[in-house]
Amino acid sequence: xxxxxxxxxxxxxxxxxxxxxxxxxxxxxxxxxxxxxxxxxxxxxxxxxxxxxxxxxxxxxxxxxxxxxxxxxxxxxxxxxxxxxxxxxxxxxxxxxxxxxxxxxxxxxxxxxxxxxxxxxxxxxxxxxxxxxxxxxxxxxxxxxxxxxxxxxxxxxxxxxxxxxxxxxxxxxxxxxxxxxxxxxxxxxxxxxxxxxxxxxxxxxxxxxxxxxxxxxxxxxxxxxxxxxxxxxxxxxxxxxxxxxxxx
Amino acid sequence: xxxxxxxxxxxxxxxxxxxxxxxxxxxxxxxxxxxxxxxxxxxxxxxxxxxxxxxxxxxxxxxxxxxxxxxxxxxxxxxxxxxxxxxxxxxxxxxxxxxxxxxxxxxxxxxxxxxxxxxxxxxxxxxxxxxxxxxxxxxxxxxxxxxxxxxxxxxxxxxxxxxxxxxxxxxxxxxxxxxxxxxxxxxxxxxxxxxxxxxxxxxxxxxxxxxxxxxxxxxxxxx
Numbered sequence: 336x337x338x339x340x341x342x343x344x345x346x347x348x349x350x351x352x353x354x355x356x357x358x359x360x361x362x363x364x365x366x367x368x369x370x371x372x373x374x375x376x377x378x379x380x381x382x383x384x385x386x387x388x389x390x391x392x393x394x395x396x397x398x399x400x401x402x403x404x405x406x407x408x409x410x411x412x413x414x415x416x417x418x419x420x421x422x423x424x425x426x427x428x429x430x431x432x433x434x435x436x437x438x439x440x441x442x443x444x445x446x447x448x449x450x451x452x453x454x455x456x457x458x459x460x461x462x463x464x465x466x467x468x469x470x471x472x473x474x475x476x477x478x479x480x481x482x483x484x485x486x487x488x489x490x491x492x493x494x495x496x497x498x499x500x501x502x503x504x505x506x507x508x509x510x511x512x513x514x515x516x517x518x519x520x521x522x523x524x525x526x527x528x529x530x531x532x533x534x535x536x537x538x539x540x541x542x543x544x545x546x547x548x549x550x551x552x553x554x555x556x557x558x559x560x561x562x563x564x565x566x567x568x569x570x571x572x573x574x575x576x577x578x579x580x581x582x583x
Numbered sequence: 584x585x586x587x588x589x590x591x592x593x594x595x596x597x598x599x600x601x602x603x604x605x606x607x608x609x610x611x612x613x614x615x616x617x618x619x620x621x622x623x624x625x626x627x628x629x630x631x632x633x634x635x636x637x638x639x640x641x642x643x644x645x646x647x648x649x650x651x652x653x654x655x656x657x658x659x660x661x662x663x664x665x666x667x668x669x670x671x672x673x674x675x676x677x678x679x680x681x682x683x684x685x686x687x688x689x690x691x692x693x694x695x696x697x698x699x700x701x702x703x704x705x706x707x708x709x710x711x712x713x714x715x716x717x718x719x720x721x722x723x724x725x726x727x728x729x730x731x732x733x734x735x736x737x738x739x740x741x742x743x744x745x746x747x748x749x750x751x752x753x754x755x756x757x758x759x760x761x762x763x764x765x766x767x768x769x770x771x772x773x774x775x776x777x778x779x780x781x782x783x784x785x786x787x788x789x790x791x792x793x794x795x796x797x798x799x800x801x802x803x804x805x806x
Contacts, residue, residue: 341674354674407677433675440670506678506687507665509591539592548668549591549661551689552765558681570773576592577771 336362336428340375342387343435345444348451352444354433364424368411369394369401371423388447394419396561399496402503403448404435409500409559417498417561437503441510441545454545455497455513461541462534463517465526476526485523492519494562501556501564507548512556514542515568522575535575594661599769601654602762606787608647609755613791616798619735627729634711634731635721655697662690685761692758699751706738739802748799752792759788 337360345352359375369391376386392400401418405411411421426432434448442450467473501512518535521527550569557566587593615633618626633639678687714720723729739745763784
């Protein structure tokens, strides 16, 4: 198929970006979206132009690196996938595809379609962990009884890959689905209880400090999340935070 | 507890609490207004009670006014903060693909409700305050009979006002269609009852404004 691509080009974090049009031809419908971007970049390199910078790593939907806002949606017009899992069969011959970086004040553009998502790392560092004695006498995790229901829910929350699609899709640029998932995965398990109060307080404080917006429960994040993280995680974080804060 | 309003979750919680309070008030307002259709005499008596009982006038009315102002001010504060969090706007954004129009436009439906509320205050609340606390007439009577039902009917004679109120109630319905469920989510309520609660919320959001529209039309056509 032959396509017109409208791509955000921005030289560096300080430069003023703009949309630039490109044509790509003979794109196979079996290609992934990133492979189509590879074709474009090969074309640009061959003609002596600067290739389009975009994030990618595993190309298996696990690492959370590939971002891109495609035709007005994070990871494009399909559900439960990352951009590397988006196939060109979702588009038609002759289509014009708009490709932009994830937008949020807390996700500044580094170059073209690459954004700095270190704010997520700093939120994780603020409390997204448990302290475990690893001196050689670590307790076997299987010796701690955990209900199947709690284990399943914690695992669901833990599947968040921190890609940032939730923030990019949110009209408020809120990171609450991400933080809700990270808080939940520990809050549901006994190992997470010791630091539960500090965790939610510190992670929410860091989230606010990074400049993410306030959630208004539109649910866009849940729909666009490649891992199907549920809004229940936001409600759980709200409960954890409110009970911790109101207790003092 | 200190500084809870400085956190994003605290602000959501406060917004949700004021919303739940206002939804209870709207239900109460609706029930009393329905009395004007079912029994004008009862409507007069209840209106007189609500307008003169000191607990309602001096305790609950200021709380209500605070609740209304808080909800609007916090709504605008959140909107400004969220706009700041957005950064550069998308060239193409397909919001309809993942969220409802109502959820994305709460600031607009809320803004129209604010305009409607100003008109509503000018129509009913300010004349009431003037009669009771400036003129000093607490009797609730006019020409030997209760004035409330008569005044209500008079207000809904002009068709432009009826139309304005109907539009206001449509925006109220749009606001509630997202706001009801959102308020519970913000307070952390998301459990096995959520689905039922969402259904109840949708019924509330449609039936209450529809009821208000019916009352306005009823008085216009039966006067």
